[in-house]
Amino acid sequence: MRMVELNGASLGPGDLFLWRPVAAAAPLEESAAPPSYVQEQHLQQCDARRMAGVTQPRWAGVAVDLPGRLDHDVLSAALSAVVRRHDSLSCTFRVERGEAQRLTVPIGTAGFAVENLGTAASGAEAASRLIEAFDRWTEPFVWPAFLFAAVARESGWTLLFAADRVHADLYSLGYVAHEMVECYEAGAGSRPARLLPSAVYSEYCAAERVAAPDDRARDAAARRWLDLAEAAGGTFPGFPVDLGGGPDQPHPAAYREIDLADAATAERFERWCRDRRGGLTSGLAAAVAHACAARDRFHAVLALQTRPSPAKSAIGWYVNAVPLTFAVADTNTNTNTNTDTDTDTDTHADFAGTLLAAQRAMLSGYRDAQTPYSPVTDQLPEKLGFEQACWLSLADFRHLPGADRHAEWNLRAVAAPRHTTGGDLWINRVDRGLAAHIRFPGTDEAHRAVTTFVDSLTAIIAGIADLGDVWT
Incomplete structure (x- = not known):
């Protein structure tokens, strides 16, 4: 798609x-x-x-x-x-x-x-x-x-x-x-x-309301959201790289659809992550963190699907969100740079450390998913800017009915034109590999920033997939 x-x-x-x-x-x-x-x-x-x-x-x-x-x-x-x-x-x-x-x-x-x-x-x-x-x-x-x-x-x-x-x-x-x-x-x-x-x-x-969290659970969820905003600098995290402009300068939204990896590369990347106690989604989150050169921690609003059963055709709005924050391995601390093998070892260690941190954070986020985000974030101070936060979505469309015909149909999700001050990032696993969809302000500065970010993200995924040939 x-x-x-x-x-x-x-x-x-x-x-x-x-x-x-x-x-x-x-x-x-x-x-x-x-x-x-x-x-x-x-x-x-x-x-x-x-x-x-x-x-x-x-x-x-x-x-x-x-x-x-x-x-x-x-x-x-x-x-x-x-x-x-x-x-x-x-x-x-x-x-x-x-x-x-x-x-x-x-x-x-x-x-x-x-x-x-x-x-x-x-x-x-x-x-x-x-x-x-x-x-x-x-x-x-x-x-x-x-x-x-x-x-x-x-x-x-x-x-x-x-x-x-x-x-x-x-x-x-x-x-x-x-x-x-x-x-x-x-x-x-x-x-x-x-x-x-x-x-x-x-x-x-109806079931969502019956299972609604009590005040204690809701207060704990609010604390986690507040912690995310505080860790991200006082407001909810925006796009992983600086797009320029500001919250009071909306521009017509631009959209970029980029193939990050073909199917074979995506498979090797996922296998490398799974062999190191991670998974595809935590691997992609780690790759995004490295691509944006996050200093010591990465922060995002993570979108989660909440469909109760893949065995049914479920049309509705099955979405929740959780705060995501994890440590990023310091790529500047390694000193073994004498050979290509040493460089590969450093890359392997750096990414593996971030991968595990992302995996732990996501497992914690999945537990938080029992609490719907909207009644919690609606009560948070408006100055924290939840509506301007960047949503990170990591989805796998290969198991949708008819997925094997998506290319034949030239299937595309389409959106209304809009204005925006920030960006959102979707990374989707599809039959042809990994595809990124990015919405951002349509300015020259934002276009340049997104291009640099995507180039880095593509190179990181390819590099880890190539390491799979050496280290698995």
């Missing part, structure tokens, strides 16, 4: 169509299941912006390329089947007196309002017009806050899904892509769709 802004999704010219679900004319019902904690935080922030008259679309989506000519009837039936499978797509929300509530939408057999947007003469025009439509139709307090679209050509077409973040996280986009394609191909081939059972997101939300 590649991750790009929709403007960079290479849609191509074609005829544009939108599919928006239509529900039965029936009153909405308040659900017994509350929103998840992360949904609640997002909705309260959206409500605050709405009350202030600020428009800031927060949709994310996915695009796949398919061969042949688009069959509108087959696609409508396929999309209806996808929507009806997931309760996370049959609800909407409201905020009253600061409290977020989930409302159930009686979607029944879910029909669609199909709109023909005309023909786009270029990929840029197609992206521009779809961005306008996605901005309009993904408002989180209106159902549906998601929609489907297609760019149809004489031979081949692109299918898209976009939703406000309240309905779908990054992994969800992979599940949606698979289900859209599988249901369409099944309908076109007059066969049953081969799908995983669907998870019930509202049950997850």
Whole structure:
């Protein structure tokens, strides 16, 4: 899965169509299941912006390329089947007196309002017009806050899904892509769709509230977050390298998608880390720490997936975050530099030390994951800048259904254009190897800093993978 802004999704010219679900004319019902904690935080922030008259679309989506000519009837039936499978797509929300509530939408057999947007003469025009439509139709307090679209050509077409973040996280986009394609191909081939059972997101939300930490656990979690901010210099950590600018200087966001390692190199890197009591995620965290020349400790906000079962197709917002901080081996203390072998030994020892520190920190973070971050960080002083913190995400997409076809589909996660003052870093393990996705302010200074950082990170991963040939 590649991750790009929709403007960079290479849609191509074609005829544009939108599919928006239509529900039965029936009153909405308040659900017994509350929103998840992360949904609640997002909705309260959206409500605050709405009350202030600020428009800031927060949709994310996915695009796949398919061969042949688009069959509108087959696609409508396929999309209806996808929507009806997931309760996370049959609800909407409201905020009253600061409290977020989930409302159930009686979607029944879910029909669609199909709109023909005309023909786009270029990929840029197609992206521009779809961005306008996605901005309009993904408002989180209106159902549906998601929609489907297609760019149809004489031979081949692109299918898209976009939703406000309240309905779908990054992994969800992979599940949606698979289900859209599988249901369409099944309908076109007059066969049953081969799908995983669907998870019930509202049950997850209810269980999250039942397992909510007590005051003592919440206070302990708040202390760990405060410790992270203090260790990072008084505010939550930003991007691993200085991007220039400042918190009051937002710029249009730029996006970089970089292949850090091919599949063989990624496999050797992971094996080296596992042989030294680490793992792929702790190895990547250690590599990031070395690439940014962290002095003695590395600090980050680590994103964690919280899906309860990989055996189900889970569409929703299954995300938590934990504070991550660990010691970085001092690469300047080694003096054995007489031969290439000595240099390799030094590199091996330095990275192995950081790897173990990262592994211990991550194991501690996984234990902290029992406490949802949002009700804790919402109570922390605003001056600590949690909203400006850099999120570090280390994900493995190889086990998603349909992952072996991602390259065939040219699968890409797409995002709304936005302004930003900081950066975020995703490193994803995919079939082709390791890929980094970076969002940062689109300034010359930030571009240079990101390029230097990525070059260093790529070299470190390759160097450790090469050590695997010598030291394993």
